[in-house]
Amino acid sequence: MSSGLNRLTDLEKPATEDARLKRIQTALKRYDARPDALIEILHIVEESYGYVPLWMMALLAKEMKVPPSRIYGVVTFYHFFSLKPKGEHTCVVCTGTACHVRGSQRVLNDIEDEFSVRAGETTPDGKLGLQTARCLGCCSLGPVTVIDNEIIPKSEPEKIVALIHEKAGI
Amino acid sequence: MNASFTITIDNQSVEATPGESLLEVCRKANIPLPVMCDFKGLSPVGACRLCLVEIEGVPKLLPACTTLVAPNQAVHTQSDKLRKYRRMIIELIFSERNHICAICVANNNCELQKMAYELGMDHVRFPYLTPVCEVDASHEKYVMDHNRCILCTRCVRVCSEIEGAMTRDVMGRGFDARIITEFKQPWGDSTGCTSCGKCVQVCPTGALTPNDAAQGRLKKNPELVALLIEKREAKP
Amino acid sequence: MNLQQLNQISESVQEKHGSCLKRVGVCCGAGCISSGSTAVVDSLKSAVKAKGLEDKVEIFPTGCMGACNQGPLVKVDTFNETIYQKVDAENAVQIIEQHVLQDQVIPSMLLFSDSDPEPKVRADENSFFQKQVKVVLENCGLVNPESIEEAIHAGSYMALHKVLTSMKQEEVIYEIKKSGLRGRGGAGYLTGLKWGIVAKFQNAIKYVVCNGDEGDPGAFMDRSVLEGDPHRVLEGMLIGGYAVGAGKGYLYVRAEYPLAIKRFEQAVKQARSFGFLGKNIFETNFEFDVEIRVGAGAFVCGEETALVASIEGKRGVPRPRPPYPAESGLWGKPTLINNVETFANVPPIILSGHHWFSKIGTSKSTGTKVFALTGKINHTGLIEVPMGTTLREIIFELGGGVPEGKRFKAAQTGGPSGGCIPAQFLDTKVDYENLVSLGSIMGSGGLIVMDESSCMVEVARYFMEFCMDESCGKCVPCRVGTKQMHDLLNKICQGEAASSDLELLEALAPMVKETSLCGLGMTAPNPLLSTLRYFREEYRAHIIEKRCPAGVCKMKTAQNKKKARV
Amino acid sequence: MKKKIGTVWLGGCSGCHMSLLDIDERILDVAALADIVKSPVVDSKEFPDVDVAIVEGAIITDQHLTEVRHIRAHSKILIALGNCAVTANVPAYRNRVTKEEALKCAYVDASSNDSAGQMPDSPELGKLLDRVRPLHEAVKVDYYIPGCPPSADLIFYVLSELLNGRTPNLDKEKLKYG
Structure with a gap:
């Protein structure tokens, strides 16, 4: 019953190095690999890779001298960091209170039904990642949806579904 | 060394030294207080909330394990409200995962079970949440059954504070929080674990056990760890 | 940097403004940006360019103007203050051609023209603005938040100059204490008392933390302040740092607020180059610097001990208090933690004095409060009213009541930590104590209106x-x-x-x-x-x-x- | 007038009833104060009106549910006897999976079955409920005697207290779950 556990091989760094890795190394240097900069560096990892790969955690643990368990604990504590690659396109439905009372649940339900994907998951083809946000702070414009970093105010379910079709090409 | 002073606990005068916690003072004075997460010698975390006490003049309940003594403190450890709340807290713990004693290796040698007797829990009012948790039996000597874990974090603390291996931490949050070994690997794969077994000894439930323990036959020896901590604290 | 230089900057900005025919501000708060205000800026700029008026008509971004659901908003002439609503790239040109060039107001585009039969040419004549008293939002929606010169012209860093050159630490704390300012983030602890606790530790390394982890869903006050007037927050932190004896500050802000992060980062950079951060600030011995820490999506990090853990790069898990962060915070050092709005209140208190501040609001809750008005209400947006304003005034006068003729059911304040206040308490004066007695809390200032269709x-x-x-x-x-x-x-x-x-x-x-x-x-x-x-x-x-x-x-x-x- | 006792065995292993029998000769003390009018070892059709109903086992099927409701309606005092009645205990392990999975596991996939394992569908059998649950989630329970099984001493203690008009008190010395 250890299906949810990670294997040692997951920790191995891929052979090829690229600009993304260089970016992380620059950041490590800039912060002097101080342990308190862990979250800042994880932000850069998430931005560069779209998620936090296990091998990257292993690398950070070594460079920053932070225990592996602590890094894993931090990554899984904050909802901004993901353990799996995100979809090619992302759709974030704000479920903050103001959006909630104005019907964000319907928007979310319609997207889930239309694209057979649950909030927090990515479609099997990797095209669309669906997420929810607790509040984007655009409460006057609710319900708010963000598709590929574009904020759609006063979202109507049908329009959002159509827009995702258009943008993600699915 | 600062001069000691007296405080009252349950209308009884007790001597206290600055810097001591209320729990330490209670222990010295043999005043019983329920605790689950605390372990003498490990840093207190105030997580289980069983040792909450009332202090006169303080509007909120405070955990004895992390609250320091202060001159003229008047503390009450037993009140109807505290008893009611403690009972509810222990029920919440039992409702959270699988604590079916009848088929647990820790049966009759379990701090959690003993605490529930102590607090008079004859049944659990809250629905059992029964999440399906992992059982990690990959270690050559020990088993971790997350179904029995109450997230007291004694294992995390003993590993980092006493053994110094820091193989353990908590991942996730809320109801989904779990104890992990390194990068959430099988315990047996851990490169940092020294297999010292201190975590097993201090675990208050059947979550961490030797893998050869039969139901009800488990013997844990937390006193050994307590003694070890004492020895290490003593100046040579 | 000294006072003379500060005044010089201010004068040159004044001169520049004077040479303008008109100044046109475009709301570039997060709300209006998502409604398309960036395109409006571009369109206005090219219209001005087409007329060859780049030197005569200034087009500039501003912070939140308040009436977020009518956006994008464009304000023409900061003196006569006409606000146009729902501006897009096309009708923006009309504003230049008619209003800017010919002084002709465009009635069909005026703020609230879709609901008000007689829309107001002067925006502040709208009921939405009339009962507002702007202390924190003084510059928000008026000043270009991306320009430190504009901020200085609007008075920024004058309070910092005053405390550094003419006030002792205890005098600053006295002023804040006497003003009655209470923490705007939650339970309303007296700010001056907190400052006093941190200040009393001698010879210790100390920190200042500005809590911008505005986690309550339905609240965007701190976001708007950071986006609209970042220098004011920074100045508040500097004054706090001076008063308690700290040399380093952190702003902890939610990752969900990229614009606020960008504007504050910019402000820090500018302040550093102008000498408001770093060593020998205003030619004194005071030194201070600020770092930004971006949250990563955990509401609990708004709790101060969790916030401290998070800034240290750990899981944002709270620990029991006492000890309070004021005694033992970041890396175990005394740490002053206040939220964005609290710090933003500091410069005006220093400049105008505690007497002025404590006259606003009620005796126990002084000053103003910024609310984010959302939910089933006609005029959603950002408002600032004196403490003690009634819920009825806020919801029905400023907010224009419940849309579609539906019945008001409850006002929710304080987010997930607050409560729902029913219609029978609409005449309650909003202050810390009254909200608690109704089973809610002030919280950071989200106010969500619910009507009969809410369960x-x-x-x-x-x-x-x-x-x-x-x-x-x-x-x-x-x-x-x-x-x-x-x-x-x-x-x-x-x-x-x-x-x-x-x-x-x-x-x-x-x-x-x-x-x-x-x-x-x-x-x-x-x-x-x-x-x-x-x-x-x-x-x-x-x-x-x-x-x-x-x-x-x-x-x-x-x-x-x-x-x-x- | 002599009191009436009824006992019943729902979703459990009967171990608690064994323990009840283990009160041995003390049964005479009980018999002096009460008649056992219904029990798995006493033959009668329907659960009659009683003063004290002793219920062993968890609620697993719809039949259990109907029965425990009937018993509640016909008893003055209802006692949950043993861990299955008090906590749902071992039967509740099934709550980790759906009832369909549980049935399939027991009747189709289990290695002791031949390859033609079939789901039982006799109308005589109760239908599994979605969740196995303890008694108090279905009816009001007056007294709880945890234990797997509870000791004969404890059962006798509770019975003699109740039959003598006293309130049994299960303090920490008497409580036992395992």
Whole structure:
């Protein structure tokens, strides 16, 4: 019953190095690999890779001298960091209170039904990642949806579904 | 060394030294207080909330394990409200995962079970949440059954504070929080674990056990760890 | 940098303004940007360029103007203040051609022209603005937040100059204490007292933290202040740093607020190059620097001990208080933690004095409060009113009441830690104590209006789900208690609950409130308790009649119901 | 007038009833104060009106549910006897999976079955409920005697207290779950 556990091989760094890795190394240097900069560096990892790969955690643990368990604990504590690659396109439905009372649940339900994907998951083809946000702070414009970093105010379910079709090409 | 002073606990005068916690003072004075997460010698975390006490003049309940003594403190450890709340807290713990004693290796040698007797829990009012948790039996000597874990974090603390291996931490949050070994690997794969077994000894439930323990036959020896901590604290 | 240089900068800005025919501000708060204000800026700029008027007409971005759901907003002439609403790239050109060049107001585009039969040429004549008193938002919506010169022209760093050159530390703290300013982020602890505690530690390394982890869903006050007037927040932190004797500050801000992060980063960079940060600030011995820490999506990090852990790069897990961060915070050092709005109140108090400030508001809750007005209300947006303004004034006068002729049901304040206030208390004066006595809290200032189409049981379930998801999992009452309460509320919403479930809820709520380790758990039962207090009949309808009066909850079908009650 | 006792065995292993029998000769003390009018070892059709109902086992099927409701309606005092009745205990392990999975596991996939394992569908059999649950989630329970099984001494203690008009008190010395 250890299906949810990670294997040692997951920790191995891929052979090829690229600009993304260089970016992380620059950041490590800039912060002097101080342990308190862990979250800042994880932000850069998430931005560069779209998620936090296990091998990257292993690398950070070594460079920053932070225990592996602590890094894993931090990554899984904050909802901004993901353990799996995100979809090619992302759709974030704000479920903050103001959006909630104005019907964000319907928007979310319609997207889930239309694209057979649950909030927090990515479609099997990797095209669309669906997420929810607790509040984007655009409460006057609710319900708010963000598709590929574009904020759609006063979202109507049908329009959002159509827009995702258009943008993600699915 | 600062001069000691007296405080009252349950209308009884007790001597206290600055810097001591209320729990330490209670222990010295043999005043019983329920605790689950605390372990003498490990840093207190105030997580289980069983040792909450009332202090006169303080509007909120405070955990004895992390609250320091202060001159003229008047503390009450037993009140109807505290008893009611403690009972509810222990029920919440039992409702959270699988604590079916009848088929647990820790049966009759379990701090959690003993605490529930102590607090008079004859049944659990809250629905059992029964999440399906992992059982990690990959270690050559020990088993971790997350179904029995109450997230007291004694294992995390003993590993980092006493053994110094820091193989353990908590991942996730809320109801989904779990104890992990390194990068959430099988315990047996851990490169940092020294297999010292201190975590097993201090675990208050059947979550961490030797893998050869039969139901009800488990013997844990937390006193050994307590003694070890004492020895290490003593100046040579 | 010294006073003379400061004045010079201000004068040259003044000169530049004077040479302008008109100045046109475009709201570039997050709300208006998402409604398309960036395109409006571009369009206005090219229209001006086409007329060859680049030197005569200044087009500049501003912070939030307030009436967010009417955006994008464009304000023409900062003196005569006409606001146009719902501007897009096309009709923006009209503003240049008619208003800017010919002084002709365009009535069909005026703010609130779609609901007000007589739209106001002067924006501040709208009821939305009339009862507002702007202290914190003084410059927000007027000044280009990306320009430090403009900020200086609007008075920024004058208060810092005053404290550094003419006030002792204890005088600054005295001023803040006497002003009666209370923390704007939550329970309303006296700011001056907190400053005093941090200041009393001698010879220690100390820190200042500005809490911008505005986690309450439905609240965007801090976001707007950071976006609209970042220098004011920075100045407040500097003054705090001087008063308590700290040399380093952190702004902790939510990752969900990229624009606020960008503007504040910019402000820090500018302040550094102008000598407001670094060594020998205003030619004194005071030195201070600021770092930004970006949150990563954890509501509990708004709790100050969790915030401290998060800045240290750890899991945002709270620890028991005492010791308070004022005694032992970042890396165990005395740390002053105030939220964005609190710091933003500091410069005007220093400049105008505690007498002026304490005259605003009520005797126990002085000053103003910024609210984010959202939900089922006509004029959603950002407002600032004196403490003690009634809910009725806020919702019906400023907010224009409930849309579509529906009946007002409740006002929710304080987010997941607050409560729902029903219609019979609309005339309550909003201050810290009154809200607590009604079972809610001030919180950071989200005010969400609900009408008859909102189900209060569902609202309680929604907030409990929020708290359950955001519980860090450290202490038992919060970790398991919120989960149990959520499951029970879910059962009620699905028409599957019995009266005994309500009894369990009522036993759990006070226990979780009293025994949880931190503010999140202690306040998690508030929405449940306040809806039970004021809307008990709705709970009854769900449990006994298996019916949702507002028609929101989907009850399981009659057949399922039978099975469910089993 | 002599009191009436009824006992019943729902979703459990009968171990608690064995323990009840283990009160041995003390049964005479009980018999002096009460008649056992219904029990798995006393033959009668329907559960009659009683003063004290002793219920062993968890609620697993719809039949259990109907029965425990009937018993509640016909008894003055209802006692949950043993861990299955008090906590749902071992039967509740099934709550980790759906009832369909549980049935399939027991009747189709289990290695002791031949390859033609079939789901039982006799109308005589109760239908599994979605969740196994303890008694108090279905009816009001007056007294709880946890234990797997509870000791004969404890059962006798509770019975003699109740039959003598006293309130049994299960303090920490008497409580036992395992």
